[in-house]
Amino acid sequence: MNQSLRPDKAALVELFRDFIEPQYVINDEETQKPFECDGLSVYCDMPLITVLPKTVEQVCEVMRICYRYQIPVVARGAGTGLCAGAMPNPDGVLLVLSRFKHILDIDPLARSARLQPGVRNLAISEAASPYGLYYGPDPSSQIACSIGGNVAENSGGVHCLKYGLTTHNLLKIEMVTVEGELITIGSEGLDSNGFDLMALITGSEGLLGVITEVTVKLLPSPEKAQVIMAGFDNVQTAGDAVGGVIAKGIIPAGLEMMDSPAIIAAEAFAHAGYPTDAQALLLCELDGSEAEVQEQIAEVEQLFIELGATTTRVSQSEAERALLWKGRKSAFPAVGRISPDYYCMDGTIPRSQLAHVLTEMQKLSEQYGLRVANVFHAGDGNLHPLILFDANVPGELERTEEFGSRILELCVKVGGCITGEHGVGVEKIRQMTIQFNDQELTQFHAIKHAFDPIGTLNPGKGIPVLKRCQEYRTLDRPQHKHDSQPQQGDLA
Ligand SMILES: Cc1cc2nc3c(=O)[nH]c(=O)nc-3n(C[C@H](O)[C@H](O)[C@H](O)COP(=O)(O)OP(=O)(O)OC[C@H]3O[C@@H](n4cnc5c(N)ncnc54)[C@H](O)[C@@H]3O)c2cc1C
Numbered sequence: 001m002n003q004s005l006r007p008d009k010a011a012l013v014e015l016f017r018d019f020i021e022p023q024y025v026i027n028d029e030e031t032q033k034p035f036e037c038d039g040l041s042v043y044c045d046m047p048l049i050t051v052l053p054k055t056v057e058q059v060c061e062v063m064r065i066c067y068r069y070q071i072p073v074v075a076r077g078a079g080t081g082l083c084a085g086a087m088p089n090p091d092g093v094l095l096v097l098s099r100f101k102h103i104l105d106i107d108p109l110a111r112s113a114r115l116q117p118g119v120r121n122l123a124i125s126e127a128a129s130p131y132g133l134y135y136g137p138d139p140s141s142q143i144a145c146s147i148g149g150n151v152a153e154n155s156g157g158v159h160c161l162k163y164g165l166t167t168h169n170l171l172k173i174e175m176v177t178v179e180g181e182l183i184t185i186g187s188e189g190l191d192s193n194g195f196d197l198m199a200l201i202t203g204s205e206g207l208l209g210v211i212t213e214v215t216v217k218l219l220p221s222p223e224k225a226q227v228i229m230a231g232f233d234n235v236q237t238a239g240d241a242v243g244g245v246i247a248k249g250i251i252p253a254g255l256e257m258m259d260s261p262a263i264i265a266a267e268a269f270a271h272a273g274y275p276t277d278a279q280a281l282l283l284c285e286l287d288g289s290e291a292e293v294q295e296q297i298a299e300v301e302q303l304f305i306e307l308g309a310t311t312t313r314v315s316q317s318e319a320e321r322a323l324l325w326k327g328r329k330s331a332f333p334a335v336g337r338i339s340p341d342y343y344c345m346d347g348t349i350p351r352s353q354l355a356h357v358l359t360e361m362q363k364l365s366e367q368y369g370l371r372v373a374n375v376f377h378a379g380d381g382n383l384h385p386l387i388l389f390d391a392n393v394p395g396e397l398e399r400t401e402e403f404g405s406r407i408l409e410l411c412v413k414v415g416g417c418i419t420g421e422h423g424v425g426v427e428k429i430r431q432m433t434i435q436f437n438d439q440e441l442t443q444f445h446a447i448k449h450a451f452d453p454i455g456t457l458n459p460g461k462g463i464p465v466l467k468r469c470q471e472y473r474t475l476d477r478p479q480h481k482h483d484s485q486p487q488q489g490d491l492a
Helices: 009-017 029-035 056-068 121-131 147-153 235-247 260-270 290-306 318-329 331-336 351-368 396-413 438-451 466-474
Strands: 049-051 073-076 093-096 103-107 112-115 170-176 182-186 210-217 224-232 254-259 280-288 309-314 341-344 372-377 382-389
Touching: 009 049, 009 056, 029 049, 029 093, 056 073, 056 093, 056 170, 056 210, 073 210, 103 121, 112 121, 121 147, 147 210, 224 235, 224 290, 224 318, 235 254, 235 280, 235 290, 235 351, 254 260, 260 280, 260 318, 260 331, 260 372, 280 290, 280 318, 290 309, 318 331, 331 341, 331 372, 331 382, 341 396, 351 372, 351 396, 382 396, 438 466
Parallel strands: 049 093, 073 093
Antiparallel strands: 103 112, 112 210, 170 182, 170 210, 224 280, 224 309, 254 280, 254 372, 341 382, 372 382
């Protein structure tokens, strides 16, 4: 059977309601409205039908039906993504995994947890805590985002400098293919049969399959963790200090940087005691045994002072440590209080280029007449410039997007990449043609085709279609939903 024999919307709804409770097959506009976008709300669209299955067998059946009739499927976790990866397809099914919220097993001996994909990131560490364990990757959205979404985006966070990204903390994934078959990738041991596809699936943004179970590694909670905060009177010095710590052979549990606008906004929000006259602030967390942490804190403080820190402060209690992080972790909403809108960019650069990139971004900020607040996972070289704008001012959103685009181009120019941890989705599809040449994009399509021969999994996201690459290369600004979107038919 093919697309031409596809049932109409009402018939499809009935097909799904045969095996999913009727209230979880949604097709009216009002109830579907909350699903029209993810965290990047400038891109939105309504799905044809939204389904919220509860069992893996229901997911398989949804996939089988969609495959039979060539209906696009977009998987959605908690919808906190920032690249419009979970934006619905107007001709397709939005497959929401928020009812898969059970922690299936915690194995303290194997130090692992088996999870349904809708489990919140923070809930894993909360459940593992009685065993003296926790889950390493900690996106700032961890209170809300799901482990399925984390795997699909290969999410990072403060702790990823020392403990790795999502991909480094996984043992096994269960995934439903586009045809509706349940497959297992990886194993509960450290090695598994066949090709090692774990890294391929991690960060695949819902383009290769629907993740229905995840087994993660758990880490022993450190005996001690302490944060050192250091203020600097210029960003160059702070950038050098980041390199200085790593060059010393110390790998902090987190090494984060904020520039002056971000410090001021975060301080007004969190009252963490940040020096608001500093041009740059570093937060460096050391963890390990009591003795190890004491020694390294002293070493890092000495280093920061030698490298020009104007203030330093070391957390003296867990409450103080949490407060110092509160400012950083709430920097995005804090910036939201000083501007009607902000656009969070995400690119990665070699650490050595930090100061140069910041200087160039300042020039761009003046050129575009838009303020920028910078928050970085500095240790990883992952930038989050927040461009402040007002969507109600005609043309300002377009200027913001263009500015953002220039930042990503700058990242590529200095040897970095267009995504840090937020994925490509719709947002960065144009910059894929800056980062990769046609041959490389052809290889991406070959991989996509191997998993999704009919191109119905999250179509139009992640990889630009080849015959449109030249169009993307000559465009001045990213595509909005109202501009010509790539269609799955273009894949041919
Ligand atoms: C305030 C804020 C702070 C953030 N901080 C960070 C941060 O520090 N680090 C970071 O990495 N990210 C961060 N993010 C981005 C976001 O939280 C992550 O990308 C997160 O992993 C998305 O998870 P989700 O469950 O919300 O996924 P969604 O937004 O629902 O989906 C994201 C993508 O994954 C796909 N997907 C979701 N579930 C599945 C599944 N089960 N199977 C297949 N594909 C699936 C979707 O199709 C989509 O392409 C932040 C976001 C916000 C709003």
